[in-house]
Amino acid sequence: MKPAPFDYIAPATIEEACAQLAEAGGGATILAGGQTLMPLLALRMSQPFILVDINRIAALRGVTRSEGYTRIGPVTRQNEAIADSTLAKSLPLLVTATRHVGHHQTRNRGTIGGSIALGEPAAELPATAVALGASVEARSVRGSRRIAAADLYLGPYMTALAQDELVVSIQFPDWPSGTVNVFREVAMRPGDFALVGLTGAVAVKDGHIERAGLAWFGMGPTPIKARQAEQALVGQPVAGLDFDKLAGLAVADTDPFDDHHATAAYRRTVGRRVFARALSEALQVHQ
Amino acid sequence: MSVHGIQVTINGRRHDASVEGRLLLSDFLRMHCGYTGVHVGCEHGVCGACTVVVDGAAVRACLMLAVQADGAAVTTVEGLAGADGGLHPVQQALRDEFGLQCGFCTPGIVMTLAALTSGTGPPGADSLLAALSGHVCRCTGYQGIRRAAQKLGGGTQGEPA
Ligand code: FES
Ligand code: FES
Numbered sequence: 359m360k361p362a363p364f365d366y367i368a369p370a371t372i373e374e375a376c377a378q379l380a381e382a383g384g385g386a387t388i389l390a391g392g393q394t395l396m397p398l399l400a401l402r403m404s405q406p407f408i409l410v411d412i413n414r415i416a417a418l419r420g421v422t423r424s425e426g427y428t429r430i431g432p433v434t435r436q437n438e439a440i441a442d443s444t445l446a447k448s449l450p451l452l453v454t455a456t457r458h459v460g461h462h463q464t465r466n467r468g469t470i471g472g473s474i475a476l477g478e479p480a481a482e483l484p485a486t487a488v489a490l491g492a493s494v495e496a497r498s499v500r501g502s503r504r505i506a507a508a509d510l511y512l513g514p515y516m517t518a519l520a521q522d523e524l525v526v527s528i529q530f531p532d533w534p535s536g537t538v539n540v541f542r543e544v545a546m547r548p549g550d551f552a553l554v555g556l557t558g559a560v561a562v563k564d565g566h567i568e569r570a571g572l573a574w575f576g577m578g579p580t581p582i583k584a585r586q587a588e589q590a591l592v593g594q595p596v597a598g599l600d601f602d603k604l605a606g607l608a609v610a611d612t613d614p615f616d617d618h619h620a621t622a623a624y625r626r627t628v629g630r631r632v633f634a635r636a637l638s639e640a641l642q643v644h645q
Numbered sequence: 646m647s648v649h650g651i652q653v654t655i656n657g658r659r660h661d662a663s664v665e666g667r668l669l670l671s672d673f674l675r676m677h678c679g680y681t682g683v684h685v686g687c688e689h690g691v692c693g694a695c696t697v698v699v700d701g702a703a704v705r706a707c708l709m710l711a712v713q714a715d716g717a718a719v720t721t722v723e724g725l726a727g728a729d730g731g732l733h734p735v736q737q738a739l740r741d742e743f744g745l746q747c748g749f750c751t752p753g754i755v756m757t758l759a760a761l762t763s764g765t766g767p768p769g770a771d772s773l774l775a776a777l778s779g780h781v782c783r784c785t786g787y788q789g790i791r792r793a794a795q796k797l798g799g800g801t802q803g804e805p806a
Pocket of ligand 2: 747749750781784
């Protein structure tokens, strides 16, 4: 299948891209790595008038550290992120999550920001951004604003980004030392979208849980924060946690669906096991 | 509908062309340049048959626009064999291990393995085997392909996992 005709433009700067998005008045679609958009174009589920290719904008690539956070340019390729020495130190959870995105060949093109801005509910990176408290900086000719990942996802492939806005960076705040990461995904085959996925971090201080950020993917119309379980965890001593009870709370926040891969009931049952096991294993180092 | 002048180096040869914005890289390579070793199976990123190497990285040619390859160096399966027609080590390994039957998926698999083994150090059988997840083969049952990948990765042949 071939994409329907469109005008293709490849701006060299963020300003140019924002001007073109504004001028298109909603008729433009942004092309980042294209590993989801290109199939949608080929299947003609997406038929934009204008395709704005942001791959030639150098300012949208790379990883930088600042006091208290790590900043990732949205067009950083997923395989670049996996190989990045800064991310290996400051955001190992994101590296683990990115290894689960698609296949080696799609990660060579696919970008961190493309996945985060798209909001596929079963994808690893949006949920990881929600879990860790990340935020995106959205730029348009109207100005710049920061949107917390927790407020970004409204439904499947629906985000709070306006049609003229471009994500120009993603910021992940540092977590305290003594943070352990949690990542577990159940899928039919490696590279498939998750049937059930859990991602996040738990910070431990003096044997007690100081902070928890945990989010599900594949368990509802958006990434879903396990709020009740997070609240129940904070302040508790690590020794003697009731993982089954916590897992029940965590699954209570989900809203899974039936599809041809799995039923909602299956997802809930597996989710409970995934949560209890992933959390207890991650916290073993502190016991 | 926009039209763009592009310049792409394919298998070491420069190609200048004028392409529609919507033209896929896979179609450009096959129909405009004659590299029909780029096989098109699903044409939406699922099967891996169209895999080529763009600036050193294995990518799906059906998930890139031709205009995006402007200025890039592309290698297709036609660009691998030596000038004397001798097989590339990846091709030889697949042949030795019976890693193909009908051959439809093969050029894609060859390009993935060629990209991953083109560095200086050994890539490790694990990463080669993991990268095979990006390819669908309807014939072989994969075991011959896995053996070839293990061989290229310097690993033992071992039991099929
Ligand atoms: S033809 Fe490109 S992945 Fe199937
Ligand atoms: S050899 Fe026939 S599809 Fe792989």
